[in-house]
Amino acid sequence: MMRSWLSRFGTDRGANVAVIFALATVPLVYLLGMTTDYTQALRKKNQLDAAADAAAIAAVRPAMLLQTDSTAKAAAAAVFASTANSMTGLSSVPSPTINIVDSGLQRTVTVSYTAQSINNFGTLLRSATWAVGGTSTARAASAPNMNFYLVLDDSxxxxxxxxxxxxxxxxxxxxxxxxxxxxxxxxxxxxxxxxxxxxxxxxxxxxxxxxxxxxxxxxxx
Known part of the structure; x- marks a missing residue:
């Protein structure tokens, strides 16, 4: 019975829908997997971008402008790590690259990172991870020193x-x-x-x- 049914199905030239569906299944599954992993990687990137923004801002706070570059860099790294260390779905915890440039009273901080988001369909996409990265820059200046002169009449x-x-x-x-x-x-x-x-x-x-x-x-x- 089953053999007869399969024989008729295989020789039936009117089964074009099944044939087309079978042929389209492979690219559809591929696109579904790619979309899922891309969306996941994009979500990880948004989280890390926010961490980089917070790290850059932390290094140019008014109180931090009075500190040395190394102290500001350590503060920025700690802020970034507070988010990155708690994230899942990454092949490893990303370490940011922090660059600080001082020019007069102005400080410019650039925080960059790269990370690898783990793919759920790595075998299908032939790639175990999806690379993400970003850069954030913050700039601020401390108030200039000013002399105040008071004339007091003590007479x-x-x-x-x-x-x-x-x-x-x-x-x-x-x-x-x-x-x-x-x-x-x-x-x-x-x-x-x-x-x-x-x-x-x-x-x-x-x-x-x-x-x-x-x-x-x-x-x-």
Whole structure:
């Protein structure tokens, strides 16, 4: 029965669908295997690209810019390894190539890698692994050194009372001063205040009044 059926199937010229399917099976299986392994390799590459990006950025962080090239390189390698060491489906753990170039205050870090993704259809593709690789570059510069100059007036030109009580006392003690200096909480040090406002040669400045009356000023603290 079976032999008769196979004989009829083999001699039947109307079985073109089965023949075409049989002929197409080989390339279809090949393409399926290649697609599967390529997708897997691409996923591994994306993971390693992200690791290379993180490694390059780690070497140009503000704190790392103050470190030596060797320290920055070690930090970048550690960041890359934290991802690469936990990955599966690679023939071996990839070791990155890290290049650091310093130019003035600027640092450029380049992280490169190569790896081999293991194929599931290695026999069919006649290749046990699929090569992947990538490069990431990061660049940053530290802030330039700047000099700041402060000009401070430590004279009692605008010396105010140290406390609210000192300010109130100074206002009281200067109530008889010429108009511009009268009832003022600042102990200014002009020699003859407001000569055009009723002052005379015996007039003293508010600083002298503060000193004579024991008023504590901010500059005394």
């Amino acid at each position: 009692p030109s605008m010396a105010i009372g140290a406390t609210q009580n000192d300010i109130n006392n100074l206002i009281s003690y200067t109530s008889s001063q010429p108009s511009a200096s009268r009832s003022c909480g600042f102990a200014c040090h002009e020699t003859h205040p407001n000569l055009d406002s009723g002052a005379n040669s015996s007039s003293v400045d508010n600083l002298t009044i503060a000193r004579n009356n024991g008023v504590t000023l901010r500059i005394d603290l």
